[in-house]
Amino acid sequence: MSGFPLLTVMMVVPLVGAAVVALLPGGSARLAKPIALATSLVTLALALLAWARFDGDGSSDRYQLTETHSWIPQFGVSYALGVDGIALSLIVMATILTPVCLLAAWNDLGEDAEPQREKTYFALMLVLLTFMVGVFAARDVFLFYVFFEAMLIPVYFLIGLFGGPRRQYAAVKFILFSLVGGLVMLVAVIALYFNGPGGEQGFLYEALEGGVTASTTTQRWLFVGFFIAFAIKAPMWPVHTWLPDAASEARPATAVLLVGVLDKVGTFGMLRFCLGMFPEASKWATPVVITLAVISVIYGGLLAIGSRDIMRLIAFTSISHFGLIVLGIFAMTSTAGSGSALYMINHGFATAGLFLIAGFLITRHGSQRIADYGGWQRVTPLLAGTFLVSGLSSLALPGLSSYVSEFLVLTGTYQRYEVAAVIATLGIVLAALYILLTYQRVFTGPRPVFLEGREPRDLGLREKLVVVPIIASFLLLGAYPKPVLDLVNPAVKQTLDLVGVTDPAPTNASGSAQ
Template identity: 60%
Template sequence: MSSSFPWLTALVVLPLLGAVTLWVLPAGVRSRARGVALGFALAELALAVAALSAFDTSAAGTHQLAETHEWIPQLGVSYAVAVDGVGLALVLMSVLLVPLVILAAWREQGSDDAASDKLRRYLALVLLLEVFIVLVFAARDLFLFYVVFEAMLIPVYFMIGAYGGAQRRYAAVKFLLFGLAGGLVMLVAVIGLYLQGPGGSQGFLIDTLVGLPLDPTLEKWLFVGFFVAFAVKAPMFPVHTWLPDAAEQAPAGTSTLLVGVLDKVGTFGMLTLCLPLFPAASRWAAPVVIVLAVVSILYGALLALGQKDMFRLVAYTSVSHFGFIVLGIFAFTSTSIAGSSFYMVNHGFSTGALFLLVGFLVARRGSAQIADFGGLQKVVPVLAGTFLVAGLSALSLPGLSTFVSEFLVLVGTFARHPAASIVASLGVVLAAIYVLWLYQRVFTGPVRPGLEGTSDLAWRERWAVGPLIAVMLVLGFVPGPALTLVREPAHHTLEQVGVDDVPAVVSATSVEGTDE
């Protein structure tokens, strides 16, 4: 298959066409908006799989499927896109989640004409968000990355503010303000870095800006500007407070994309921008970042234990999980970085499944309060079983994909920072407590009055969560193909940062070898 085909541009244009099509659908055929949206999302997934076939996995540490075109040459801005193994893995995860979100939202707004028209606009926003998701993971021009980084806020703001719960406007504004504040700090750093570069018609190309001889003090300030924006997006303690409110008030599908995909932009930016652009500053900041990561792990887990709302509980688990990802990135070993890259993908699947399943529970009960449930495993065994698998994935049970990534993060971190790894391991214990305690309260014991006639998962809902369960199992037992995508970028990142690798007891290579 020819690699000269503009795969990444096609992956950007296709969902954009879908969003426009949904927005201009004639009134007489708007009832078919669900099918149209699903058709475009499945076509995007098929196109992404085709792009994978054009990607040379043996050279996953290099950026491939590249396109570079002048955009605003007077300002040095280009339309430049390319992906390495990590970027491609995140694109594949994202385009798989979108059709599942569409399936889950099939009846989310109701079934009458007014509700169908409202859902049509919501699905158009989902496809528009998919455009930005693909572009942000592929952007190789710093200005293009920044524009998309900020533009992603727009569809999510409306997806929360127009389609969420009773406090949706408050949650949407809080989400927007946090995002804009972080983006403003990043903009100052972007301009500052550009002024240190060679300029010219392609002065914002990331490859041009990597390796600049920066003044040490200036490099530290520029690193802080980027890191703050990415920490807000990630989200990390103490700039995480927007996430529980947004997750609680947003529709389940929006929370799936927000936490499962968009928040990865923060950790992806740390890995692919902060480390290669500011290697000395990254080494300087690593001790503080590692402390913040460990605090995020424990803080998020402890807060999850105290939640009464299921959406807020899952949101706080993600604060903890993102702490593991950041810990692995700044531990500076190839094993920990490969584990973090793999964790970004696995977290999207496990947390996406949890949010969708919580959405199904809320649709049946009309409440997200844990106290309103009980004994459901006797009434809805399929829903209970899928929820248990997704929950076990969240606590990184061996045999599920998150175990491999979390294990690599902890082992890789231990090789350089044993104390941080040991303390972070407490997050694994806390995860087992909050997941199993949640399952116990919702699904075990006597059936709570009013839940006796609760319906089990319909076939459409099973198709929405079934692929996620399957992926978690497949990547849990056969992680090799995915690790092939992230192993070489990890080695390349260490070379850029200028840190010698520390061999771990178990490396990503040896984990992959167990599958053979």
């Protein structure tokens, strides 16, 4: 156990900041936004400190910065925190995106917004940050479940109170899908305790990893319970339908945190819990999961091409990308696993770029319909350029971040599942179509005609501050992904060791092993 509870402090800071923002007196409501932004930056600094203190060479224990305290010993529940390289990289991503989203949401509610609404809006985003850190840092399965469900509360209110015209429908649909997945997972969590080692720390992940001592049938049912919850959260076809509604009705900043961070809990859970705790069941279910992943890749891409709403289009692209992430996880090769872990990070930044820049566009014109635009490159060249760069990163253009992770996923999958990898490669073609066609329809063409004095302005200073770190992430992770790969590779290897799989032997031109 480390001496200083860094992970706990990382959760307490935004929670305290949320309380301060929510309790500000009416006359000081204008301080809500700067206090929320400052709080998120402090949390980011703590996350970077955690990265600096993390020994990523693979020689130390898998879980570092650990804290373990008895919580509900009668049920084997502990307050146990700790991170491996994958969890830490996702926490750092979340803490980077939160101040970016707060800055992007600065004027979301308008200049004349009621002080109480503004305080509630920014306080909820800080509460969400607390739960995002907690869900990735939890080492106790029951504690993970608590954070897994707690995340729903701020997201529900962020969509239901501050979203678009159909916000109530989208919020209810989101919560119903999530609660169904959570209920199935709760049954599996309870059954896991009775089939695990028991005792005061019976839910500790280290006590459960490598397989629980239960019959093969029981392990498979437990796997199904966890997988359904994670597939809904991810989301995968056919339990994906809540995402387009939630993303299109949410504010762009909320959509970024929902799709860019929260949905990664699904793929993170598959990698850590499904593979780590149920290795035999994971191998048993792999053919079905691989099939669902490939369908998600193609189906999400086709829906994106046919979408008329720019926010729904971005949501559909994420269904396709999550399919690739799941494909890499269940390919069970070190190359594909590392690619999936890296893809979680790269997708978070690429999605943030698309959602936030699309949000800037919608703010200027008041419409999410792609057909209502055209020729905006001639009016807002910087906005058009940053959208194009974000789109090119999303479609995995060589030199930008997503290319590395997508290449690793497809290469690693091909080592074991050649047909699935070849079919999934069509997702790259679809990505080029839906990104480039959208750019063409929105930004190219004749200069649009606006009423006198109503011509939209290009990106302002605050909006440039939002897009700079996002574009920088595309370039840095595209040119030099090694720091993140060095962080996640040991965790991926340890997970595959738990499953008991090794990389296939390379073959020569005749198809025989070398």
